[in-house]
Amino acid sequence: MSATLLIAFLTVTAFVWELMPLFKKGFIKDAMLYLVLLMVGVYLSVCTILLFDLPSPMALLNIIFKPLLKGFAP
Amino acid sequence: MAFLRKSLHICLALGLASLLLSGCWNRRELDDLAIQLGTSIDKIGNQYRVAVQVVIPGEVSVRTSSSGISPVTLYHATAPTVFEAFRKLTETSSRKIYSAHIRVLVLGESLAKEGIGEVLDMFSRNPEARTDFYLMVARNTTAMQVLKTITSLEKIPAENLFYALDTSAKTWAPTTTVSIEKLIEQLVTEGLSPVLTGVKVVGNAERGEELTNIQEIDPAARTRFVGLAVFRKDKLVGWLNEEQSRGYNYIMNNVKSSAGHLKCPKGGLITLETIRNTTHIKADIKGGKPVITVKLKNVSSVSDVECRIDLTKPETIKRLEKAAEERFVELMSSAVKHVKETYGFDIFGFGHQLFQAHPRAWEQRKDKWDEQFEQLEVKYEVDVQIHKIGTTRDSFLNYIKE
Amino acid sequence: MQAEQRVSVRQMKVLLIFFIVGDLMWYLPSYTAGVADQDAWMAALLGVGLGIGVSSFIYWFGSRFPGMTIIDIHRHVLGKFAGGILSLLFLIHLMSNGSAQIRVIGDFMTTQMMTETPLRVVLFLFAAVVLISVRMGLTVIARTGQVFFMMFMLLFTILILLLIPESEPSKILPIASHSAADIIRGGLFVVAFPYCQMTVFLMLFPLLEEERLSLKQYMIPLIIGGAVIIIVVTLSILVLGAYMTQHQLYSTYTMAKKISIGNFLQRLEAILVINYLLSTYFKCVITLYAFCRGLTQLFGLRDYRVLTLPIFLFIFGYSYVISTNVVFFNSLGPAWALWEMSNVIFLLGFVYVVHLLKGLIKGKPLHSS
Numbered sequence: 001m002s003a004t005l006l007i008a009f010l011t012v013t014a015f016v017w018e019l020m021p022l023f024k025k026g027f028i029k030d031a032m033l034y035l036v037l038l039m040v041g042v043y044l045s046v047c048t049i050l051l052f053d054l055p056s057p058m059a060l061l062n063i064i065f066k067p068l069l070k071g072f073a074p
Numbered sequence: 075m076a077f078l079r080k081s082l083h084i085c086l087a088l089g090l091a092s093l094l095l096s097g098c099w100n101r102r103e104l105d106d107l108a109i110q111l112g113t114s115i116d117k118i119g120n121q122y123r124v125a126v127q128v129v130i131p132g133e134v135s136v137r138t139s140s141s142g143i144s145p146v147t148l149y150h151a152t153a154p155t156v157f158e159a160f161r162k163l164t165e166t167s168s169r170k171i172y173s174a175h176i177r178v179l180v181l182g183e184s185l186a187k188e189g190i191g192e193v194l195d196m197f198s199r200n201p202e203a204r205t206d207f208y209l210m211v212a213r214n215t216t217a218m219q220v221l222k223t224i225t226s227l228e229k230i231p232a233e234n235l236f237y238a239l240d241t242s243a244k245t246w247a248p249t250t251t252v253s254i255e256k257l258i259e260q261l262v263t264e265g266l267s268p269v270l271t272g273v274k275v276v277g278n279a280e281r282g283e284e285l286t287n288i289q290e291i292d293p294a295a296r297t298r299f300v301g302l303a304v305f306r307k308d309k310l311v312g313w314l315n316e317e318q319s320r321g322y323n324y325i326m327n328n329v330k331s332s333a334g335h336l337k338c339p340k341g342g343l344i345t346l347e348t349i350r351n352t353t354h355i356k357a358d359i360k361g362g363k364p365v366i367t368v369k370l371k372n373v374s375s376v377s378d379v380e381c382r383i384d385l386t387k388p389e390t391i392k393r394l395e396k397a398a399e400e401r402f403v404e405l406m407s408s409a410v411k412h413v414k415e416t417y418g419f420d421i422f423g424f425g426h427q428l429f430q431a432h433p434r435a436w437e438q439r440k441d442k443w444d445e446q447f448e449q450l451e452v453k454y455e456v457d458v459q460i461h462k463i464g465t466t467r468d469s470f471l472n473y474i475k476e
Numbered sequence: 477m478q479a480e481q482r483v484s485v486r487q488m489k490v491l492l493i494f495f496i497v498g499d500l501m502w503y504l505p506s507y508t509a510g511v512a513d514q515d516a517w518m519a520a521l522l523g524v525g526l527g528i529g530v531s532s533f534i535y536w537f538g539s540r541f542p543g544m545t546i547i548d549i550h551r552h553v554l555g556k557f558a559g560g561i562l563s564l565l566f567l568i569h570l571m572s573n574g575s576a577q578i579r580v581i582g583d584f585m586t587t588q589m590m591t592e593t594p595l596r597v598v599l600f601l602f603a604a605v606v607l608i609s610v611r612m613g614l615t616v617i618a619r620t621g622q623v624f625f626m627m628f629m630l631l632f633t634i635l636i637l638l639l640i641p642e643s644e645p646s647k648i649l650p651i652a653s654h655s656a657a658d659i660i661r662g663g664l665f666v667v668a669f670p671y672c673q674m675t676v677f678l679m680l681f682p683l684l685e686e687e688r689l690s691l692k693q694y695m696i697p698l699i700i701g702g703a704v705i706i707i708v709v710t711l712s713i714l715v716l717g718a719y720m721t722q723h724q725l726y727s728t729y730t731m732a733k734k735i736s737i738g739n740f741l742q743r744l745e746a747i748l749v750i751n752y753l754l755s756t757y758f759k760c761v762i763t764l765y766a767f768c769r770g771l772t773q774l775f776g777l778r779d780y781r782v783l784t785l786p787i788f789l790f791i792f793g794y795s796y797v798i799s800t801n802v803v804f805f806n807s808l809g810p811a812w813a814l815w816e817m818s819n820v821i822f823l824l825g826f827v828y829v830v831h832l833l834k835g836l837i838k839g840k841p842l843h844s845s
Contacts, residue, residue: 003596007789014785022782030777037786044793048596054797056804058572061811068814099593201588205733255720262719430646433653 003049011042108169111146112232114217115193116182118152122193124159125150125218126171127232134229144285145229148221156196173200176207177236179254180273182217186303186310191261197254205255208239211303211310213272220273223297226288235297239271242299247332247348248319249299261308264440265425269322270303272313306419314409321409324402325368325422327353333377336397342381346374346398346460357428359435364446366424369455370402375462379469386468391460398458410452420447483680485689487618489697490625491762492677496670496701498759499577501728501752502584504669504705505712507809509721512662514647515654516721520709522659523666524702528695530667530820531674535694537824538678540831546678546823547773553831563774566823569815570676570767575795576805576812577760578602581753582795583802588729589749599795602757607788609761610768611781614680617761624754631751636707638735638744643714666705668813671698672820679766725802728752764791 019038022031047054062069112127126149133145149171151162163171179197181190197203212220221231228234242249249271252260260268275297281287282295302314302322314322323329329351335343350373358365376385376394384390413421425443429436439446483491508516508523541549546566550559582598590598609617652659681689712721712731721727729752732745768787772780799805 010785010789018782018785027778029775030779030782033771033775033777034782034786037783037790041786041789041791041793044797045789046793048599048793048796053800056797056799058798058808058812061808061815065811065814065818069810099590099597201591206736259717259719430649433650 007045106169107172108167109175110171110173111230112178112221113176114180114221116217117185121152121154122156122159123152125221126163127221129230156193174202177232179207179209180217180220181211183212186211189308191308205253208251209257210271210273213274215275219275219279220297223275223282223295224287244330247323247329248316250323250328263426265420265429266423267419267421268305269421271299272301272303274298274300304417304421318409318412321405325406336401338381338383340382344381345378347377349373349375355427357431359432364428366452372458374460382472385463395458395460399456402456403454414448418448419444483614483618487622490621491618492697493700494621494755494758495762497704497755499580499756500670502580505709505721505727507665508662508709509718512654512658513718514713515659516662516713517710519659519662520666520706523663524705527667527671528698531671531698534674538681543682545682547770553827567767567770569819570763574760574763575791575798577756578795579798581756584726600792603788603792606760606764607784610765611784621758628751628754635748639711639715642734647714647717665813668816672816676763676766679770
């Protein structure tokens with residue numbers, strides 16, 4: 001509960017202190033990227049705090065390198 | 075205005091930093107913990123009975139005088155696995171058991187016969203556990219009984235067991251210390267089987283549990299280290315007696331100092347004290363067969379002359395050295411012979427030495443090593459040097475007059 | 477971009493050493509011993525030799541395109557679109573590495589030292605510290621590195637000296653009982669983990685505008701780092717033996733636990749954890765700094781500092797998502813090593829081949845414009 005509040009606080013701070021001035025100064029590209037990163041970041045952080053089980057992208061590694069792994073892994 | 079902002083920032087930073095000073099997440103106060111010093115594990119039916127010896131700080135502290143209360147207390151619990159039993163102990167104990175200071179782990183004989191491997195995993199996995207405690211097997215008694223015996227010089231029986239084994243391993247050949255990582259290494263190494271020291275309660279065990287045990291000069295019961303337990307994989311299969319334990323420890327280079335006797339030429343006994351001892355095992359392949367050479371280098375001194383012997387002549391010393399060499403060969407070869415005949419598998423690590431010296435030859439032989447071990451040729455090269463004879467030249471026994 | 481991000485040559489060397497030592501102390505002994513048993517020291521030697529070769533290749537690649545970061549190089553050689561894709565892959569790689577390093581610290585802390593603390597708390601704190609450092613800039617990071625370098629070297633030397641009495645030379649026998657293939661496999665781990673990750677520095681070298689780092693100056697930290705690797709792996713085999721090194725999750729910590737001089741100097745492992753934490757921290761900061769700079773360069777943004785807060789939330793969440801438990805994380809080792817090596821082959825080797833071909837087709841000389 002308090003952890004989600006912390007993340008919410010950080011997001012709001014980020015929004016107000018950083019995103020608004022970017023928009024005001026007209027750096028649209030910066031602001032867009034910032035927004036995207038912030039959204040993804042908040043989503044992942046909330047999943048972490050609430051212990052949602054997301055599938056790990058690192059499983060892709062095992063899939064991509066499967067043929068080579070046979071000769072490599074102990 | 076800038077100053078106010080800056081000081082606000084500094085206060086905020088300090089405040090946040092101090093939040094972290096109190097530890098990360100939770101705390102454990104010292105008076106919430108029961109410090110455990112000795113553990114014993116027995117197998118009762120299908121379950122493990124874990125008994126834990128916990129120190130009572132007030133009784134062992136130097137400042138308060140001891141009242142008639144025992145310095146340690148014992149908690150025990152029975153459960154299907156060892157870790158559960160540890161947690162179950164809190165059913166009787168008022169504090170959480172803190173196992174980082176454990177000194178000895180005593181295993182019951184019935185448990186050892188069924189296999190000690192499963193019990194050991196918890197001790198190697200638990201982050202609280204240390205690896206510097208000693209293991210031993212209780213002989214002719216339950217492991218819990220060993221922990222219940224009150225001892226006199228060390229107030230805490232577990233410490234007594236620890237120091238007794240430590241001192242004894244350094245000064246008396248038939249005992250040896252085994253820590254848990256050494257045991258696990260011996261279990262997983264090919265060509266080597268583990269061996270643990272046995273401990274017995276000698277005397278009246280029930281009287282040994284009472285405080286009156288140490289109120290007499292000669293306690294009614296004591297714990298004593300007797301023999302070595304031989305394990306096949308992780309099951310107990312037998313015991314070595316004193317002679318064979320000596321031989322085993324000499325071969326395994328476990329002896330730092332010891333004492334042993336020889337027969338004098340004119341009858342009577344003479345005792346030699348080993349001051350330094352090193353043993354090397356060399357494995358070779360000769361004519362397609364493995365040959366083990368045990369090289370023992372020993373420096374001794376004459377410590378107890380109980381016969382008529384002339385110590386002023388150098389030839390006597392040479393004869394004593396030769397007799398000592400023969401005695402060592404006899405000790406070691408009888409140990410090897412006993413193991414070959416009674417048990418038939420390699421506890422000395424000859425296979426492991428072969429692996430370290432000739433890995434390919436070992437690969438060919440390792441599946442049938444037990445049979446190969448029974449016919450293994452073992453040679454002994456013993457070099458005993460007697461450097462000192464104490465402070466007297468010749469024993470006064472030679473000069474006793476009427 | 478920013479005028480203040482200058483790093484002197486000496487600071488860069490310090491950063492290089494910290495980067496190479498990095499987080500290898502956590503897992504490298506167990507990976508090499510897993511493949512080569514007691515011959516892990518030979519695997520380490522081989523790996524260090526090959527690794528220095530690979531890092532020299534990385535340096536040489538960077539020197540072909542002076543003043544350009546790897547993002548610029550990709551854009552220049554492959555055009556905006558394909559170059560953008562490759563750069564994105566590179567950035568994803570950097571981000572995964574940074575998160576993995578934070579995750580390794582989190583796992584270690586909650587397994588060995590503070591077992592009841594939730595993983596997320598440790599990840600949050602560590603990620604916060606790392607991202608605050610990233611926001612401060614490279615000069616601050618380099619100066620911090622200089623400050624801590626002496627302490628790091630001192631603690632490391634103490635570790636080695638105090639462990640020598642605990643070592644048993646017989647644990648390293650039999651020598652060379654494994655086939656060359658096994659030793660090479662173990663060596664490839666060493667090549668992959670500190671040395672192939674040097675691609676990070678292709679992002680950072682263009683910032684060293686005071687003096688160019690010469691190859692000789694670049695090699696010295698590599699060799700020192702390599703010596704550290706070999707010493708740690710060999711000590712691990714000598715003190716713990718091949719079996720324990722393989723099967724203990726954190727073998728260097730178990731090694732430190734064994735230090736006991738005269739029953740007095742004992743239980744020093746917490747002090748040595750500081751060493752490991754420091755080197756992992758610096759590696760993580762360098763990786764994430766390169767990630768932030770790369771991201772701003774790829775999208776043509778004005779200042780990288782503004783991105784640190786969302787990246788903090790992102791890295792914090794990602795380091796948890798990477799794997800749900802320790803077992804999965806450790807099983808990623810071989811695949812990750814292959815990823816590192818393929819990075820060098822594709823992001824550098826392949827790009828250079830295209831560059832050569834472009835030069836041949838256009839008939840221009842083989843230097844960048």
